[in-house]
Amino acid sequence: MDSLLIRGGQQLSGQVPIAGAKNAALPAMVASLLTDEPLVLARLPAVNDIRSLKLLLAGLGVEISEHNSTTELRAARLRSTHADYDLVRKMRASVLVLGPLLARAGEAEVSLPGGCAIGARPVNLHVEAMRALGAEVVLENGYLRARARGHRLRGGEIVLPLPSVGATENALMAAVLAEGESRIVNPAREPEVGDLVRCLVAMGARIEGFGGSAIHVQGVERLGGARHRVISDRIEAGTYAIAAAITGGCLKLAGAVADDLEVFLATLRGAGVDVVAYGDGDDDGDDEGGGVVVDARDCRLRACDVATAAHPGFPTDLQAQFMALMTRAEGESRITERIFENRFMHVQELERLGARIRVRGASALVSGPAELRGAQVTATDLRASVSLVLAGLAAEGETVVNRIYHLDRGYAGLEDKLRACGASLERLPGRADAAA
Ligand code: UD1
Numbered sequence: 458m459d460s461l462l463i464r465g466g467q468q469l470s471g472q473v474p475i476a477g478a479k480n481a482a483l484p485a486m487v488a489s490l491l492t493d494e495p496l497v498l499a500r501l502p503a504v505n506d507i508r509s510l511k512l513l514l515a516g517l518g519v520e521i522s523e524h525n526s527t528t529e530l531r532a533a534r535l536r537s538t539h540a541d542y543d544l545v546r547k548m549r550a551s552v553l554v555l556g557p558l559l560a561r562a563g564e565a566e567v568s569l570p571g572g573c574a575i576g577a578r579p580v581n582l583h584v585e586a587m588r589a590l591g592a593e594v595v596l597e598n599g600y601l602r603a604r605a606r607g608h609r610l611r612g613g614e615i616v617l618p619l620p621s622v623g624a625t626e627n628a629l630m631a632a633v634l635a636e637g638e639s640r641i642v643n644p645a646r647e648p649e650v651g652d653l654v655r656c657l658v659a660m661g662a663r664i665e666g667f668g669g670s671a672i673h674v675q676g677v678e679r680l681g682g683a684r685h686r687v688i689s690d691r692i693e694a695g696t697y698a699i700a701a702a703i704t705g706g707c708l709k710l711a712g713a714v715a716d717d718l719e720v721f722l723a724t725l726r727g728a729g730v731d732v733v734a735y736g737d738g739d740d741d742g743d744d745e746g747g748g749v750v751v752d753a754r755d756c757r758l759r760a761c762d763v764a765t766a767a768h769p770g771f772p773t774d775l776q777a778q779f780m781a782l783m784t785r786a787e788g789e790s791r792i793t794e795r796i797f798e799n800r801f802m803h804v805q806e807l808e809r810l811g812a813r814i815r816v817r818g819a820s821a822l823v824s825g826p827a828e829l830r831g832a833q834v835t836a837t838d839l840r841a842s843v844s845l846v847l848a849g850l851a852a853e854g855e856t857v858v859n860r861i862y863h864l865d866r867g868y869a870g871l872e873d874k875l876r877a878c879g880a881s882l883e884r885l886p887g888r889a890d891a892a893a
């Protein structure tokens with residue numbers, strides 16, 4: 458497996474183009490299962506999770522082709538309703554095919570995603586949502602086997618005890634073709650869910666109330682093709698914002714949408730970093746565009762406390778990166794993880810670089826500023842991996858981040874983007890025998 462060698466200590470400066478959001482692109486691609494017409498998606502990020510999902514969708518009968526930086530997905534006829542373990546275990550988002558397969562074909566057989574490095578991550582809410590729409594779902598041999606009574610789902614009330622992003626997306630993609638009206642109570646409000654709603658509406662779905670306490674869906678007989686441009690990746694933008702802050706540099710994040718990152722950017726300002734949004738505040742690709750400038754050249758980083766929460770709260774997907782930043786801040790910072798248990802796998806590795814962190818239940822207490830020094834570290838999940846890269850950029854000497862296949866799952870062109878802003882890093886190819 459490849460590793461990344463980072464020579465720390467360079468102040469980053471320049472412009473970083475922010476890619477389309479992986480977590481919005483994945484559900485939009487899955488939505489292609491809902492129609493026999495072409496769905497044309499623009500701005501899919503070049504990351505391995507997107508490639509894995511293409512493989513899974515192709516196996517279900519979706520024809521996929523690329524034209525001038527757009528991707529066309531067409532499920533003229535479904536070939537299969539079986540999502541195999543080998544593909545689902547690689548990427549949890551694969552479980553999103555459950556709702557659309559049930560809605561279009563009346564049946565689905567989807568592997569359970571299996572263990573994950575950031576906690577148990579069950580799918581009970583996805584299953585309950587399908588049941589509320591009239592599906593029978595059983596668990597057999599590691600597979601969820603689901604069938605719609607009478608071959609078509611019917612509208613129902615789905616009450617989510619917590620606003621799960623994936624369960625809301627699965628419920629939406631099932632309800633759009635169900636007979637009658639559905640209500641999703643306590644839905645997720647993440648911008649990626651909003652992007653899926655826009656994509657489904659462009660395909661002819663009738664959905665109202667996104668952003669509020671309940672989403673209403675009026676089921677329709679069929680959906681058609683559409684063109685849709687995926688939103689900008691707020692987590693990628695937040696990650697580069699921290700790259701600027703942790704190296705005392707200045708980066709222009711082209712295409713970042715400040716409105717999608719309000720709490721995070723306010724927290725960064727609280728830590729003493731200068732953050733300014735520019736342009737028209739959207740990412741619609743016009744000449745001026747929008748974006749955010751993050752300037753930490755004259756700043757003295759201050760510790761601040763954060764607790765992750767569902768949107769619009771502080772995103773759990775930026776918790777590890779923010780912890781890396783707080784190792785360099787003056788004072789003690791309390792970082793509380795409220796979404797996922799066991800999402801502090803990066804703590805031990807940050808300590809190898811010289812960070813001083815104590816974990817107390819769901820909180821990590823970070824004492825700073827610590828002098829970070831290069832070391833060998835091993836990444837355990839996508840966001841933990843990138844937090845080690847960020848710490849390595851600020852550390853003195855050489856840091857080697859091992860098992861970086863996680864980074865390739867979710868960050869498009871990470872090395873090139875960092876290098877273009879002055880970082881010194883290179884990929885060390887892994888030994889073939891270590892790749893198993
Ligand atoms: C999505 C994102 C992920 C992000 C997370 C939270 C994608 C592909 N992934 O993941 O990057 O970290 O949102 O913003 O978009 N839960 C249950 N039962 C369920 C489903 C979830 O108990 O059936 C719990 C989870 O264990 C967790 C919480 O709900 O504690 C939130 O998870 P959820 O919002 O569903 O995350 P994902 O959709 O998996």
